[in-house]
Amino acid sequence: MTATPAATPVRTPPRTQIFQVSTLYGAATLAAALDAGQFGRALDSHRILLVSNNAAVPETALRLEEMRGYGSLAARFDAVVDWNEAISPHHPSGWGPRSEETVLWQRAFRLAWDIAPDAPVDLAVESIQVNPARALAAIFSESAVHVYADGLMSYGPTRNRMPQSIACRIRRVLHLDLVTGVRPLLLAEAGVEPELVPDDAFRAVLSEIATAAEGDRGLAAAEAAAPTAMLLGQYLAALTILTPEEEEELHIRMLRGAARAGHTSILFKPHPTAPARYSRALDEAAAELGVRLTTLDSPLLAETLYERCAPTLVVGCFSTAMFTAAAYYGIPVARVGTRLVLDRITPYENSNRIPLTITDHLVPDLDARDGPGGAEAG
Numbered sequence: 001m002t003a004t005p006a007a008t009p010v011r012t013p014p015r016t017q018i019f020q021v022s023t024l025y026g027a028a029t030l031a032a033a034l035d036a037g038q039f040g041r042a043l044d045s046h047r048i049l050l051v052s053n054n055a056a057v058p059e060t061a062l063r064l065e066e067m068r069g070y071g072s073l074a075a076r077f078d079a080v081v082d083w084n085e086a087i088s089p090h091h092p093s094g095w096g097p098r099s100e101e102t103v104l105w106q107r108a109f110r111l112a113w114d115i116a117p118d119a120p121v122d123l124a125v126e127s128i129q130v131n132p133a134r135a136l137a138a139i140f141s142e143s144a145v146h147v148y149a150d151g152l153m154s155y156g157p158t159r160n161r162m163p164q165s166i167a168c169r170i171r172r173v174l175h176l177d178l179v180t181g182v183r184p185l186l187l188a189e190a191g192v193e194p195e196l197v198p199d200d201a202f203r204a205v206l207s208e209i210a211t212a213a214e215g216d217r218g219l220a221a222a223e224a225a226a227p228t229a230m231l232l233g234q235y236l237a238a239l240t241i242l243t244p245e246e247e248e249e250l251h252i253r254m255l256r257g258a259a260r261a262g263h264t265s266i267l268f269k270p271h272p273t274a275p276a277r278y279s280r281a282l283d284e285a286a287a288e289l290g291v292r293l294t295t296l297d298s299p300l301l302a303e304t305l306y307e308r309c310a311p312t313l314v315v316g317c318f319s320t321a322m323f324t325a326a327a328y329y330g331i332p333v334a335r336v337g338t339r340l341v342l343d344r345i346t347p348y349e350n351s352n353r354i355p356l357t358i359t360d361h362l363v364p365d366l367d368a369r370d371g372p373g374g375a376e377a378g
Helices: 024-035 070-074 083-087 099-112 133-139 199-212 217-225 244-260 277-289 302-309 320-329 338-344 353-362
Strands: 015-021 045-051 079-082 121-125 144-149 170-175 194-196 229-232 265-269 292-295 313-316 333-335
Touching: 015 024, 015 133, 024 070, 024 144, 024 199, 070 199, 079 083, 099 133, 121 133, 199 302, 199 320, 217 265, 217 292, 217 302, 229 244, 229 302, 244 265, 244 277, 244 313, 265 302, 277 292, 302 320, 313 320, 320 333, 338 353
Parallel strands: 015 045, 015 121, 045 079, 121 144, 144 170, 170 194, 229 265, 229 313, 265 292, 313 333
Antiparallel strands: none
């Protein structure tokens, strides 16, 4: 008898994991989850970092790659892809595939991103309610979806109704423990369970980013000024919630409050989309108050400044960075202007309402007589 040759085993292509990010804070959250083993072993998957610039005018906005510390985070991935370039000339926030085209788009992206036609794909996305996360989930229609939350919005309900075809594929909501004891409501209606990213893993990534900023001239100037208070700029005028003049006055109120609390060296970190005139107006106010004001003009995370400058007070309106300061660095925080913004945001279901409400409830008012120095959130 002639022996039958043994069948050649079918080799399954390695699993591909696509991680969509738009901010360095979000990338840091994912890096911490990877380091903690929450996405399995690196050897078992081909990992793609998909970078999206969601600014209104991406061509003029700060790119994620320009942020200090980005390189060390990107090194955790096997490839980096520019989503804006992949869908050009469309805008990431406005583009999504037509239902009859999703198969074609998936084939095109698999070819462009060197993903085998039959390789399983997992998605890790932010803000699943909107594009580009919704677009990716529609294109890779068989993929498991992992949602990660890098801010306070995860504590509120899902703002848009989620199609069942996507909701049934969402495995978990990864989130930071920014408000201890509070369980995120995001996607709870779909039965999706929240999962904490370990504190020590996230803090280690923040330290890594701070180390990577060594040699930055803006950081050196900030360290030399030895600020004891740090002001977090907002971008509410860009969202048409406040007028530019009102937002400018909001920042000046932060400065005055910090000065009343006894701080004489103050660091202002403007939001990347804030106009330059904010810092000039603050300079004039600082001169009137007799305090030293340093305005940061380097692409740094606020957390890098916590690490390197060790302020004793952080002031903002409703920035996630306020809660990072309190939760991960033990720095007292204070709020300014939350009631004004709460009155202005529309519609009522605006997703910023939850971060605003949390901040208004948990963080001391800098303008209040009984709490000018701030306190730890939570």
